[in-house]
Amino acid sequence: MKWLSGMMGCIVIGIIGFDVEAATESMTDCIACHRERNPILIAEWEQSGHHRPALDCQTCHGTRHDGTMAAHSRRNEVCMACHARERQSYTLSKHGVIALMEGERMAYPPPSGNGEARAPTCAYCHMHRNTHRMTSTATPCQDCHSPRFVDTWFTSGRKMIAIGAMKVREAEAVVHRLVRERMEGAFKARRIHEIMTRDHLGRVRLGVGHQSPDDQWWHGQPALDGDLLRIKSILHDALVKR
Structure with a gap:
């Protein structure tokens, strides 16, 4: 054995x-x-x-x-x-x-x-x-979808990303004012703007590319709206305290 x-x-x-x-x-x-x-x-x-x-x-x-x-x-x-x-x-x-x-x-x-x-x-x-x-690119999409559908999809996606980028630019202008005028909450606003740019606008791009409703309409555009409102509220509070 x-x-x-x-x-x-x-x-x-x-x-x-x-x-x-x-x-x-x-x-x-x-x-x-x-x-x-x-x-x-x-x-x-x-x-x-x-x-x-x-x-x-x-x-x-x-x-x-x-x-x-x-x-x-x-x-x-x-x-x-x-x-x-x-x-x-x-x-x-x-x-x-x-x-x-x-x-x-x-x-x-x-x-x-x-x-x-x-x-x-x-x-x-x-x-x-x-x-x-x-x-x-759009090439793989055309293996299954019609050219008109793919073109409409990409056109709509570019517009959605442009809207998200517009919100980021609006928030950036507010942050610049907070920093330039040394207002209270400037650091917090900058952090929110970083998350807005890196994460939430990125979610919009991924949502558009993958046609993922959760990324487009929950983690994407609504999150950008919330970021923008929070940054604007920081400016409002700073102006009130002046």
């Missing part, structure tokens, strides 16, 4: 050692092989936002070199592991809800860009036509 236990232990150690070796395969090996097979794809990756020290090929493609690595990288959960802010916006959109409900039945193996799913994944829109270039 001892020799059997020892042999089984060697087998287990051998298996574990093999898996670890496969999982820690150098990214240099991936690049060397794929640069020869598809130099354009590698060049696109090197020029993309994903070409950074913290990421390697296995971060997105996984470690199973069995023909499923391309399909693995198209799964939403791979992108959402890093893009938390975008994840919330997308999952609350119509596309995100459908993708979540039908995720296991969606056709991940085909190249992204053939209109093969009822709802687009992250990679379908932002890495359209099986490329490493990050895009945010």
Whole structure:
């Protein structure tokens, strides 16, 4: 029994050692092989936002070199592991809800860009036509929607973002006056304006891009309205105390 236990232990150690070796395969090996097979794809990756020290090929493609690595990288959960802010916006959109409900039945193996799913994944829109270039254009939308619908959607979205930016500029003018005239509450107003610009206007942009009602009409425009009113009330209180 001892020799059997020892042999089984060697087998287990051998298996574990093999898996670890496969999982820690150098990214240099991936690049060397794929640069020869598809130099354009590698060049696109090197020029993309994903070409950074913290990421390697296995971060997105996984470690199973069995023909499923391309399909693995198209799964939403791979992108959402890093893009938390975008994840919330997308999952609350119509596309995100459908993708979540039908995720296991969606056709991940085909190249992204053939209109093969009822709802687009992250990679379908932002890495359209099986490329490493990050895009945010109308081209993927036209795989499923009519040109007129897409044009109307983008025109409406640009107007919504412009309205949000107008609120930010109005608040900025008030903050400048508070700072310039050394009024009480200037620091607080500046902090609100920073959140307004960084977070709430950003939510409007994400809501427009993903068609997420929650980001557009709760975390976006109404939040901007609240920020603007709070900043104006700081100015009002400062003027009253003069």
